[in-house]
Amino acid sequence: MKKIIAFILFSQLFLLTACENTTIFSGESKDWKNKYVSSDNDQSGDFDLVIMYIGKEPAPAKINYEYSLANKFNRKAENLELKDNKVQFEKVACDDCGITEDSTIPFGIQYNNKSEIIELEPK
16 A cells, blocks of 8 residues: 555656746856746746856946746836845746747846846757
8 A cells, every 4th residue: 555655646646747837047147147047837927037146356236137038928126125246036927938949048137337148058
């Protein structure tokens, strides 16, 4: 009986994890290191985003960013304050954030009258 219960629990856990797609994208420049993690299943999705300043000069007080993918979504934010040299979003719910294709995400950052585009690539 214990073997049957263990098999059923294991099977359910396997099915739940098999239904979720997680894709990790990351990229780096001289001043920035970014990571985007997309998770989605049949009912919902979410993403994590970390934008970290790694430059040698003092970190900017605020940044703007924008990124998009193949007419699937377009996201941007302005005047975000860095805390401990980074901006971080965790488990942000979304309907269109699931990325399963192997492509790059052009990620634009504007700060201190400068701008960069970092190509986030699947890992």
